[in-house]
Amino acid sequence: MKTTSLDKILQSQGFGTRRECREMIQAGFVCVGGELVSRYDAGFDPEGLEFSVHGEPWTYREKLYIALNKPSGYECSRKPSHHPGVMSLLPDPFLLRGVQAVGRLDHDTTGLLLLSDDGAFIHALSSPKRHVPKLYVATTAEPVTEALIAQLQRGVKLHDEPAPLKAEVRQLDKHTLEMVLEQGKYHQVKRMLAAAGNHCTALRRTAIGDLTLDSLGLADGGWSYIEPAQVMPKPA
Numbered sequence: 001m002k003t004t005s006l007d008k009i010l011q012s013q014g015f016g017t018r019r020e021c022r023e024m025i026q027a028g029f030v031c032v033g034g035e036l037v038s039r040y041d042a043g044f045d046p047e048g049l050e051f052s053v054h055g056e057p058w059t060y061r062e063k064l065y066i067a068l069n070k071p072s073g074y075e076c077s078r079k080p081s082h083h084p085g086v087m088s089l090l091p092d093p094f095l096l097r098g099v100q101a102v103g104r105l106d107h108d109t110t111g112l113l114l115l116s117d118d119g120a121f122i123h124a125l126s127s128p129k130r131h132v133p134k135l136y137v138a139t140t141a142e143p144v145t146e147a148l149i150a151q152l153q154r155g156v157k158l159h160d161e162p163a164p165l166k167a168e169v170r171q172l173d174k175h176t177l178e179m180v181l182e183q184g185k186y187h188q189v190k191r192m193l194a195a196a197g198n199h200c201t202a203l204r205r206t207a208i209g210d211l212t213l214d215s216l217g218l219a220d221g222g223w224s225y226i227e228p229a230q231v232m233p234k235p236a
C-alpha cells in the first residue's frame with residue numbers, strides 16, 4: 001500500500017503550508033481514525049482517510065465538488081469587490097485548496113452554484129461543446145406574453161454576440177418563466193429578457209445538467225459534497 005505523510009495529506013486538503021501542517025500535528029491538533037497523531041511523517045493511505053483537525057472531522061478528498069444554494073448578495077469571484085464572496089459560505093480550507101465557482105451567477109441571482117478545484121471538471125462544464133443545460137426561473141417585470149416566449153425561443157440578438165441566443169422557455173405563471181440555456185454568457189438571461197422587451201426582476205438557477213437544487217434539499221447558503229456524475233453522466 002502506498003502511503004503519504006500526514007503533513008502532506010493535510011496540506012493537500014487546504015490546512016496550510018507544509019510547515020503550518022507540521023506544527024499543527026506536533027501541537028496535538030490532529031487525529032486520524034480517532035487516534036491522536038503527533039508525528040508529521042506518519043504515513044497513511046489518503047484514500048477515504050478520516051481525520052480531524054481541532055476536533056472537526058474531515059474525510060480526505062482528492063478533488064472537491066461542491067453544490068451551494070447561493071443566496072442573494074454574494075459575489076462568485078474569489079476576490080469579491082462589492083459584496084461578500086461565496087467562498088465565505090464554505091469552510092476555510094476549501095479556499096486554500098483553490099476551489100472556485102464553475103461559471104458565475106450575478107450577486108443578486110440565487111440558486112445552484114457548483115464549485116470545484118478540478119480544472120478538468122470546471123472546463124468540461126463550461127465548455128460550449130458539452131452543451132450542459134442550465135435551468136433558470138426568471139421573474140419578469142411585465143406579464144409574460146406569447147410573443148415574448150416565441151422571441152426567446154427563436155433567438156434574440158445581443159449586441160456583442162455574433163449569433164442570436166436562444167432558450168427553451170416554459171411559462172410558470174403570469175410573471176414567471178423557466179428558461180433552459182446551454183451557454184453561460186455574461187448576464188445572459190437578464191440581457192435576453194431585456195432585448196425581448198421585458199425586464200428580469202429576480203433570477204434563480206434551479207438545475208445544472210442532471211442535478212436539481214430541489215434534490216439537494218439545501219437551505220439558503222447551505223452546501224453539500226456532490227459527485228461529478230450527478231451533474232454530467234460520463235460520455236458513452
Ligand code: URA
Nearest residue numbers: 106109187188189190
Ligand atoms: N443570466 C443572468 O443574467 N445572470 C445570472 O446570474 C445567470 C444567468
